[in-house]
Amino acid sequence: MTRTHVITVLIADDDPFVRRGVSDIFAATDDIVVVADVDDGDQVPGAVARHRPHVVLMDLKMKRVGGLDATRQLLAHPSPPKVIAMTAMDVDDLVVQAVSAGAHSFLSKDEPPQTFQQSVRAVAAGNTLFSEESLRRIVSAGSTQVSAPAADLSALSPRELDVLRALATGASNADIAATLYLSETTVKTHISAMFTKLGTQNRVQAALCAFRAQLVS
Incomplete structure (x- = not known):
């Protein structure tokens, strides 16, 4: 596979074991490369500026700057990378708010490796990998929190x-x-x-x- 088809990824998570595990998931592929990882949200803007990743895997709970705030800051810039929110839960309040902030997809950290790989490929291609059940949970758990406009x-x-x-x-x-x-x-x-x-x-x-x-x- 040529380098023009390689998807570059930045991992933001304050747990070194998660960063290593997610990196290993992508190391098993030919088309996804982790170009950098950071351990807090305040490091995301600089890492994105240096490495220009296609996709950022963003932990929503980090110590200094949470993934929600980091996502909002990142997506306010022109031509930002795609953001996949990561959480220890399937759907929680932070996922709801991350979707509101413009996150392109979301993943539970206990998903199998192939789901991580498929999600990155889908988001990089302009698609999104999610289940109907996950969206139903978002609607039922936080319909007043998600700022997607009431659509006509x-x-x-x-x-x-x-x-x-x-x-x-x-x-x-x-x-x-x-x-x-x-x-x-x-x-x-x-x-x-x-x-x-x-x-x-x-x-x-x-x-x-x-x-x-x-x-x-």
């Missing part, structure tokens, strides 16, 4: 509604294209228009809009 789905075209419904199941652009008999370019165009109309920043927030509006049961 009437602004969406019928085809955009189809795309949103598929996206909310965790389907990739390729899967949506195959299901709806569209090109991937057309799917991306629909998703971009959908984000603008819904006022959302990423696929997770758009999917949450679909769940709140009961577009997905």
Whole structure:
């Protein structure tokens, strides 16, 4: 595999064993390389500036600067990397707030190695790996905390509604294209228009809009 296809990753976690374990998970791949790791959120901006990772795996509970604040600071900059929030829980309040802050995906630290690898690949490609059940838990656990706007789905075209419904199941652009008999370019165009109309920043927030509006049961 050529270097142009390598996904670069920064790991931010205050537990050295977690950093080592996650690094080992990616060392087993040919297409994901850990370019740096840091032990607190206040080190993330400098490490991102130096290494320009495609994806940051962000622990949400660090000692000096938590991952939530670090995510907010990072995503306020132009052209930030994608952020995957990591937590010891499947879904907790910090995950809810991280999604609100614009995190592109989330992972429980006890997920199997292949889930870490698949999540990084999905996020780097502009997709998101999540389960419908996880989104249901976010909606039920923190619907008042997630700042994804209350969506008026009437602004969406019928085809955009189809795309949103598929996206909310965790389907990739390729899967949506195959299901709806569209090109991937057309799917991306629909998703971009959908984000603008819904006022959302990423696929997770758009999917949450679909769940709140009961577009997905």
